Amino acid sequence: DQQVKQNSPSLSVQEGRISILNCDYTNSMFDYFLWYKKYPAEGPTFLISISSIKDKNEDGRFTVFLNKSAKHLSLHIVPSQPGDSAVYFCAASAVAGGTSYGKLTFGQGTILTVHP
């Protein structure tokens, strides 16, 4: 049972345009969400996160939106650059109760390709 789903395996955009990556989750206990970026032959690196008490978090060209009622989050990259080409994973954590021990549940990943 995939609790975090990224239904688009790949996304292709033109340099300078907006990239929108989507993620859905089913576990209502999740209250913290993260996006990771992964280049080939490297480990994932943290990109941006959002707590369930917020609906938007911005960091430079990257913005994450959270819609709790729809159990949906999205990552917007504006403007997209060729160096953004990578695999993007969304991840979720259930912190309430203090028993999660920081375990993250990851989606399947979306391969983003930004064309010059």
Next chain:
Amino acid sequence: NAGVTQTPKFQVLKTGQSMTLQCAQDMNHNSMYWYRQDPGMGLRLIYYSASEGTTDKGEVPNGYNVSRLNKREFSLRLESAAPSQTSVYFCASRVTGIHGYTFGSGTRLTVV
């Protein structure tokens, strides 16, 4: 600034062989994790260690064992490798209270 170091980077095993994947972090992090990455499956948690001296099963623990040797080191052992364990393995660590992980660069394991 080494961060999380995994060894080896690549390994080919024959079915039934055993091996240990090593992971060490130099950031004084309390919690450490082992994930595997498979195409179309994302990253799945194998085992984790919330703190030195404790280990717990994750989502896909069968066929694996772990040892939290000290605060720095968390090893993953395959006692009898199977082709289904062909994967890329990532070790990660985090500080208590911080949600994000720091990942190692991975071990690509092929079992033939």
